[in-house]
Amino acid sequence: xxxxxxxxxxxxxxxxxxxxxxxxxxxxxxxxxxxxxxxxxxxxxxxxxxxxxxxxxxxxxxxxxxxxxxxxxxxxxxxxxxxxxxxxxxxxxxxxxxxxxxxxxxxxxxxxxxxxxxxxxxxxxxxxxxxxxxxxxxxxxxxxxxxxxxxxxxxxxxxxxxxxxxxxxxxxxxxxxxxxxxxxxxxxxxxxxxxxxxxxxxxxxxxxxxxxxxxxxxxxxxxxxxxxxxxxxxxxxxxxxxxxxxxxxxxxxxxxxxxxxxxxxxxxxxxxxxxxxxxxxxxxxxxxxxxxxxxxxxxxxxxxxxxxxxxxxxxxxxxxxxxxxxxxxxxxxxxxxxxxxxxxxxxxxxxxxxxxxxxxxxxxxxxxxxxxxxxxxxxxxxxxxxxxxxxxxxxxxxxxxxxxxxxxxxxxxxxxxxxxxxxxxxxxxxxxxxxxxxxxxxxxxxxxxxxxxxxxxxxxxxxxxxxxxxxxxxxxxxxxxxxxxxxxxxxxxxxxxxxxxxxxxxxxxxxxxxx
Amino acid sequence: xxxxxxxxxxxxxxxxxxxxxxxxxxxxxxxxxxxxxxxxxxxxxxxxxxxxxxxxxxxxxxxxxxxxxxxxxxxxxxxxxxxxxxxxxxxxxxxxxxxxxxxxxxxxxxxxxxxxxxxxxxxxxxxxxxxxxxxxxxxxxxxxxxxxxxxxxxxxxxxxxxxxxxxxxxxxxxxxxxxxxxxxxxxxxxxxxxxxxxxxxxxxxxxxxxxxxxxxxxxxxxxxxxxxxxxxxxxxxxxxxxxxxxxxxxxxxxxxxxxxxxxxxxxxxxxxxxxxxxxxxxxxxxxxxxxxxxxxxxxxxxxxxxxxxxxxxxxxxxxxxxxxxxxxxxxxxxxxxxxxxxxxxxxxxxxxxxxxxxxxxxxxxxxxxxxxx
Numbered sequence: 001x002x003x004x005x006x007x008x009x010x011x012x013x014x015x016x017x018x019x020x021x022x023x024x025x026x027x028x029x030x031x032x033x034x035x036x037x038x039x040x041x042x043x044x045x046x047x048x049x050x051x052x053x054x055x056x057x058x059x060x061x062x063x064x065x066x067x068x069x070x071x072x073x074x075x076x077x078x079x080x081x082x083x084x085x086x087x088x089x090x091x092x093x094x095x096x097x098x099x100x101x102x103x104x105x106x107x108x109x110x111x112x113x114x115x116x117x118x119x120x121x122x123x124x125x126x127x128x129x130x131x132x133x134x135x136x137x138x139x140x141x142x143x144x145x146x147x148x149x150x151x152x153x154x155x156x157x158x159x160x161x162x163x164x165x166x167x168x169x170x171x172x173x174x175x176x177x178x179x180x181x182x183x184x185x186x187x188x189x190x191x192x193x194x195x196x197x198x199x200x201x202x203x204x205x206x207x208x209x210x211x212x213x214x215x216x217x218x219x220x221x222x223x224x225x226x227x228x229x230x231x232x233x234x235x236x237x238x239x240x241x242x243x244x245x246x247x248x249x250x251x252x253x254x255x256x257x258x259x260x261x262x263x264x265x266x267x268x269x270x271x272x273x274x275x276x277x278x279x280x281x282x283x284x285x286x287x288x289x290x291x292x293x294x295x296x297x298x299x300x301x302x303x304x305x306x307x308x309x310x311x312x313x314x315x316x317x318x319x320x321x322x323x324x325x326x327x328x329x330x331x332x333x334x335x336x337x338x339x340x341x342x343x344x345x346x347x348x349x350x351x352x353x354x355x356x357x358x359x360x361x362x363x364x365x366x367x368x369x370x371x372x373x374x375x376x377x378x379x380x381x382x383x384x385x386x387x388x389x390x391x392x393x394x395x396x397x398x399x400x401x402x403x404x405x406x407x408x409x410x411x412x413x414x415x416x417x418x419x420x421x422x423x424x425x426x427x428x429x430x431x432x433x434x435x436x437x438x439x440x441x442x443x444x445x446x447x448x449x450x451x452x453x454x455x456x457x458x459x460x461x462x463x464x465x466x467x468x469x470x471x472x473x474x475x476x477x478x479x480x481x482x483x484x485x486x487x488x489x490x491x492x493x494x495x496x497x498x499x500x501x502x503x504x505x506x507x508x509x510x511x512x513x514x515x
Numbered sequence: 516x517x518x519x520x521x522x523x524x525x526x527x528x529x530x531x532x533x534x535x536x537x538x539x540x541x542x543x544x545x546x547x548x549x550x551x552x553x554x555x556x557x558x559x560x561x562x563x564x565x566x567x568x569x570x571x572x573x574x575x576x577x578x579x580x581x582x583x584x585x586x587x588x589x590x591x592x593x594x595x596x597x598x599x600x601x602x603x604x605x606x607x608x609x610x611x612x613x614x615x616x617x618x619x620x621x622x623x624x625x626x627x628x629x630x631x632x633x634x635x636x637x638x639x640x641x642x643x644x645x646x647x648x649x650x651x652x653x654x655x656x657x658x659x660x661x662x663x664x665x666x667x668x669x670x671x672x673x674x675x676x677x678x679x680x681x682x683x684x685x686x687x688x689x690x691x692x693x694x695x696x697x698x699x700x701x702x703x704x705x706x707x708x709x710x711x712x713x714x715x716x717x718x719x720x721x722x723x724x725x726x727x728x729x730x731x732x733x734x735x736x737x738x739x740x741x742x743x744x745x746x747x748x749x750x751x752x753x754x755x756x757x758x759x760x761x762x763x764x765x766x767x768x769x770x771x772x773x774x775x776x777x778x779x780x781x782x783x784x785x786x787x788x789x790x791x792x793x794x795x796x797x798x799x800x801x802x803x804x805x806x807x808x809x810x811x812x813x814x815x816x817x818x819x820x821x822x823x824x825x826x827x828x829x830x831x832x833x834x835x836x837x838x839x840x841x842x843x844x845x846x847x848x849x850x851x852x853x854x855x856x857x858x859x860x861x862x863x864x865x866x867x868x869x870x871x872x873x874x875x876x877x878x879x880x881x882x883x884x885x886x887x888x
Contacts, residue, residue: 002523003613004682006620007690069634072594076601077627083605084620084692087523087613094605095528099854102540105599106858106865112595113869116588117876125879136872165528167854322527328847330524347521350687368690 001320001332003087004348005368011380012085012373017304019081021297023074027145028296029194030067030111032187034141036195036218037063037118038134043214045127051207052214057122059198064119066194068112086373088320088332089155089311097151100171104147111140145183153179156303157237158313178233185222185229186296192218193266193285193292196273200285205278212277219270226263237306240410241313244306248409248458251381252305259298266291308374309405309413317413319373337416342366354420363428366421377432387433390451398426399491400455406489407455445506448499466507466514476504521683522840523610529847530606532855537606538830538843544599546826550819551596555589556666556710557717558582559637559659565721565742566652574738576648581724581739583655584641590634608676611837615675618685619668620692626668633661663710670706671696677836704761711754712822718747719814722798726811736807744802744810747818748795755791769835773828780831783824790821 008015037060044052083090094101114137121130150171154161161170192215199211234242245252269288273280311318322333331337337345343352343362346369354362371383378384392400400407401422405414415422449457457465468486470476480500483490495503507514530537562582568575604612616623636658643651675681675696685694696702721743728736762770773784794817801810834841 002610004521004617004686004690006617006692008620009691065635065638068591069638070631072591073627073631073634076594076598077624079601080616080624080627083613084617084624087609087617091526091605091609091613092528094602094609095526095531098531098537098602098606099851099858101602102599102858103854103861105602106861108598109595110865110869110872112591113872116591117872121876125876129875129879132875133872167851326527328525328527330527332524347523348686 001088001337001342001346001348001369002330003320005372006084007368007372008085009376009379011376011382014380016078016081016085017297017301019074019077020304021293021300023071023078024300025190025293025296026066026071026074028183028187029063029190030071031138031141031145031184032189032191032218033063033067033194034115034134034138035188036191038131038138040195040214041127041131041134049210051204052210055198055202055207055211059195060119060122062198063194064115068115072108072112086311086318086320089316092312092316093151093155096165096170097154097167099167100147100151104144107140107144107147111137111144114140142184145187146180149180149183150176155310155312156241156307158315162314174236174238175233178229178236181229182226182233185226186299189219189222189226190292190296192216192222193270193289196280196285197282197289200280200282208280209278212273212280216270216274216277220267223263223267223270241306244308244409244411245302249305249308249411252302255298255301255305259295259302262291262295262298266295305411308411319370319413321370321413321416334414334416338418342370342417342421354424359424359427360431361428362421363424363426363431366417366425367428370416370425383429384432384434387429391438392430392451394423394426394430396452396493397430398423399493401426403456403489403491408458443499443502445502445504446510448495448503449506452493452495452499453503460511463514466511469507471508471514473501473504473508476507477501480504521614522679523614525610525846529849531849531851533848533850534607534843534846537603541600541603541607542826542830544596544603546823548593548596548600549826550716550822551589551592552666553713553716553822554720555586555593556659556662557713557715558586558589558720559655559662559717560714561717561721561743561746562586563652563655563659564746565739566648568742571738574735576645577735578721578739578742579648579652580641580645582720583637583651586637586655586658587634587641590637594630607843608833608837608841611676611679611841612672614679614682615672615696617692618675618682619672619694619696622668622693622695623672626665629661629665633658633665636661666709667706668695670702670709671699674699674702674705677833679837679840701761701764704757704764707757708754708761711750711757712825715747715750715754716818716822718743718745718750719811719818722747722807722810722814726807729807737805740805740807740810741802744798744814747814748798748802751791751795755788765832769832772831772835777831780828783828783831787821787824787828790817790824793817794821 006012037056040052040056040059043049044056079090114133118130118133118137121133125133150173153175154170154173157174158170159173161173195215195218196212199208199215202208202211245256247253266288269284269291273284273288307313309317310323311320314323316322317334320332321337322329325333325335329336331340331345341354343349343354343365346365349365349369351358351362351365375381375383387397390400401415404412415425417425459465469479477500479486480495480503482492484492559582562579565575565578565582636654640651640655640658643654675685678696678699681696681698685696688694721739725736725740725743728739762773768776772780775781794814797813797817798810801807801813
């Protein structure tokens with residue numbers, strides 16, 4: 001709204017997810033792998049295991065090439081990507097936490113330097129000094145996680161920051177510690193998972209067996225602790241956010257299941273590697289690595305998804321609109337936009353005047369600035385399939401847009417804009433539905449419910465569901481003629497006589513004992 | 516209806532420290548970044564040019580690897596030192612920088628893919644043994660081409676961020692972000708100005724390596740001293756032409772800042788020119804007298820000074836470009852006293868600790884190497 005919208009045809013959200021998941025998978029390895037390097041070196045030296053030491057030299061080169069090169073650049077890539085897709089959120093995070101980022105940068109500088117000196121120092125440095133660089137690396141890398149974790153968790157659970165705007169209150173927010181512990185365990189587990197990769201390339205079977213067992217000593221204890229800390233993590237997430245992953249938000253729900261199932265698969269694969277450690281193959285360790293990658297990706301995906309509708313909880317919506325008015329917000333808050341209109345408030349609007357002839361073009365503008373940060377028309381989080389499923393005509397679509405923030409467990413921000421703009425957006429979205437997809441003929445009550453009611457009334461086990469609707473069919477039919485009359489926040493849907501009658505029949509049959 | 520104003524509103528959060536503190540950090544960290552970048556890009560140029568030099572073949576190969584094997588660490592330094600100015604830039608100039616980046620979204624993001632390939636290329640080239648001299652050269656050439664392109668994209672974006680009047684036409688022409696800033700009249704001379712400076716610093720890089728090698732391998736050290744010293748001199752002389760072209764290409768009001776309208780800008784330009792001239796003379800004398808110490812110390816000291824002047828001038832020029840829109844006195848400031856001193860303390864401690872790390876590494880004595888079995 002304040003910035004131009006970068007139109008990513010396949011979905012801006014997908015691009016962020018891809019870049020972020022690849023980065024976190026390497027950056028956690030960069031943390032845990034640091035301790036792994038130094039502990040392995042200590043173990044090899046104490047036991048006089050020169051073969052393990054030789055392997056560690058190769059592994060440390062692999063470590064540097066993966067973390068210092070790809071890890072560092074992909075970290076900058078996340079920064080670039082969020083700046084391009086969510087500049088308002090990025091700018092806010094930079095302004096609120098610039099000293100946090102700057103402190104992280106100091107640690108990052110030490111981290112990169114010590115990683116390189118550790119690698120280059122194998123042939124040059126005495127053992128104690130070499131290990132000193134390893135320790136320096138790990139402490140700096142862990143410190144950078146300690147800092148960044150505060151900023152990531154702040155976005156999910158801003159806590160009392162919204163009232164105080166104080167740095168440390170936002171930093172040590174409700175999910176800070178559980179998230180730090182989960183990430184610490186993930187980092188140590190990944191140290192072992194990555195080590196299996198280079199271990200599997202060893203020809204010396206005895207060494208390979210020792211390396212596999214040693215790597216498993218990093219993976220298995222972490223897998224015991226991850227569920228414990230994840231349980232705590234979930235408990236500290238406000239229930240209204242976490243409940244999105246319990247059904248109402250299909251993507252969050254699917255990925256939550258995927259994360260749970262694949263973490264089990266990863267554990268099983270890790271245990272399977274222990275059966276014949278001397279025979280571990282590269283292919284097997286790659287499958288394990290891939291399983292860990294998808295597990296972690298799913299975990300991050302859930303975290304990002306349940307944060308919706310916010311990018312910073314209770315402060316900024318995903319579409320860069322502020323939840324509440326505040327000084328200096330440029331008018332990009334819901335109340336102001338509702339009053340002045342999105343076409344007049346947005347900075348990067350080409351069609352500012354809404355007329356009877358340009359409804360669709362203006363609606364496209366509104367879609368661009370209010371919806372495209374998460375949705376596309378037909379690609380990632382595409383609206384076309386959703387709308388085809390619902391079969392809303394333009395008028396019904398306009399009514400539904402008035403209740404966006406109530407749908408699907410409240411994962412969407414409210415529509416911000418005037419009534420005429422809401423109708424223009426409906427006109428644009430309606431035009432995007434192929435005419436051939438329009439359903440014809442009679443429909444049953446369940447279909448009417450699924451298409452028109454289920455977005456908000458999704459939980460059929462809720463005892464007070466439809467409690468305001470009279471049981472008498474004729475009275476219920478009459479009440480359904482004006483939904484806001486039943487409850488003021490309901491959209492003013494104009495159901496046809498046939499739809500109302502079918503719906504009342506279905507509700508009475510499906511929920512005979514409702515209050 | 517009002518004319519559209521596309522300039523984004525500044526962030527609603529106050530600056531977390533006085534403006535001058537953030538500006539100082541921006542200039543200082545940018546200066547460090549640009550020094551590392553000059554060594555990287557100039558070093559790669561010198562490695563490749565040296566490769567095709569006629570004369571002593573063994574020395575040509577040697578100098579190629581001597582420089583080439585230091586490049587991966589210089590990429591690390593350039594990136595790491597680049598993060599801080601990018602951070603402080605976003606605090607002060609965020610609304611301009613984000614917008615111009617979005618206008619050229621895909622090229623801007625893809626430069627990081629290019630950087631990844633270039634970085635791995637530098638490692639791959641450095642890992643070749645001397646028998647694979649030819650292959651190493653080709654790999655390094657590809658990486659260098661990518662680095663040239665990345666620099667060009669940076670010049671595109673940073674100039675675009677300073678010329679908001681160009682944004683709307685480009686953005687609405689292609690909101691998918693397949694835009695560049697090729698219509699910017701100062702683009703080419705500005706880019707060449709940076710490029711030429713990098714070549715000069717690349718020459719200086721060889722002089723510094725020569726200083727290190729002088730005692731043990733005088734003949735080889737003399738070879739790279741001559742090569743690097745001359746490259747430095749000629750590139751710096753060429754800079755007078757390129758710099759003049761850049762100055763002339765600037766809009767008149769901006770140009771005149773350096774020619775009398777702004778005392779500080781003018782003084783910095785004069786100091787920069789004097790410093791560059793002094794460096795040419797000093798390095799020339801050093802080459803004549805075969806005095807590598809003079810060449811290295813005078814050359815690097817004066818060049819570091821000149822680049823500092825140029826970094827401040829660059830900042831003055833940016834503010835001049837943005838003067839219609841950018842009013843730093845209007846920023847709300849609320850210094851985060853509960854964390855800012857912590858950053859300062861950690862920053863100072865970090866610098867000291869970094870120096871200790873480097874010292875312990877370089878001055879390690881009597882070690883057999885931890886790799887010894």
